[in-house]
Every structure is written in structure tokens, then in C-alpha cells.
Amino acid sequence: MLTVLALAFIILSFFDSSRIVKASPGPGISVTIEDIDPIAALHLSDNEASYIVKIESITTEFEDANLVVSGDASLSFSWTLQEFSIAPGEIKEFPLTITVASGTPPGDYPFTAVGNAWLPFLPEFPETSSYTSHVNVPAPSPPPVGGVEIPWPVNGDNSLATWISLALTAIALMAVLVNIQKIEK
Numbered sequence: 001m002l003t004v005l006a007l008a009f010i011i012l013s014f015f016d017s018s019r020i021v022k023a024s025p026g027p028g029i030s031v032t033i034e035d036i037d038p039i040a041a042l043h044l045s046d047n048e049a050s051y052i053v054k055i056e057s058i059t060t061e062f063e064d065a066n067l068v069v070s071g072d073a074s075l076s077f078s079w080t081l082q083e084f085s086i087a088p089g090e091i092k093e094f095p096l097t098i099t100v101a102s103g104t105p106p107g108d109y110p111f112t113a114v115g116n117a118w119l120p121f122l123p124e125f126p127e128t129s130s131y132t133s134h135v136n137v138p139a140p141s142p143p144p145v146g147g148v149e150i151p152w153p154v155n156g157d158n159s160l161a162t163w164i165s166l167a168l169t170a171i172a173l174m175a176v177l178v179n180i181q182k183i184e185k
Helices: 002-014 160-184
Strands: 029-037 048-057 063-071 075-077 081-086 091-100 107-118 127-137
Touching: 029 063, 029 107, 048 063, 048 107, 048 127, 063 075, 063 091, 075 107, 081 091, 091 107, 091 127
Parallel strands: 029 127
Antiparallel strands: 029 048, 048 091, 063 081, 063 107, 075 091, 107 127
């Protein structure tokens, strides 16, 4: 055993490491999608969700790159193509707003960001990375009881003006009900 180790040491000591041909680094990227403001029941009035699409260079060379976003036909995107250069180790972020078409049934709707990167002197050998996320379209809120919508404070709005508005709405509702009863008699 000791003889084998000694022989290996002797062989390695004669080996000229300067003659090793090192491969140049190739393109490399990583794509991710981060939820910023996914659609929730309270945001259905605008039918929008916000995301950040990130692309990270995971190589030691400057790269040319692009991002392409696509998804379900009921989704429209604030952009579908971004083209740029990216430095080694750099992370670029692109805000993305997705609008869901009116009347879209509740459910998860997938969308994908695909990033392509290539070395400027080797565009025929791109590296690709993709990430798929979902827009969740919630079921609509049930209709208000009795068909009358009462403007409850939303989003933590507990201001005095809101509560006065609620009190005046309640008084007006009672006055309407009293008048209806008087007309029926």
C-alpha cells in the first residue's frame, strides 16, 4: 500500500500542470419568480397580480440574455420579452404585472419565465433556465345578505370618516325601510 502511494507521488511530481488546457466557462443562468402581490379576494376589482422575475448569472463571463414570459390565454402580461446583458454573478430583477381577463373562472393559471443566456462570441450555444409559477384566481365573494351591500371598512381603514359614513348609511337605510312600511299601510 505504501509503495502505491509513493509511486503515485513520484508520478505526480513529474506532471507539468501548466500543460493542462482549461476550458473557458460557458454561459449559465438561473431564473426565479417571486410573488409580490398575488391576487386575493380583496384585489379582484383590478384583476392584477404583481411579481418579480429574477435572472442570475452563474458564470464568470459577461453574457447576453433574454427573458420570455408566457402563460394561459386568460392572462396578459405587462411585458413578454426582455433583452439585456448581464455581468458575472449579477442578479437582474424585472417587475411583472399579470392581468386576469374578466370572467375567468376560479383556479390556478400557470405562467412561465424562460431565460436564455449566451456568450457574445458563442451565440449558437445558449444556456436555458425556466421557472413556472401560478396566478390563483379565487372564487368570487358571495353576494351580500338581503341584496344590500354595506360598505364595511377594508384594508384596516378605521378612520373616523369611514365610521361616520357607515353610521349615515345605516340611518339612511332605516329611513328607507320606515318609508316603505308607511307606504304599505
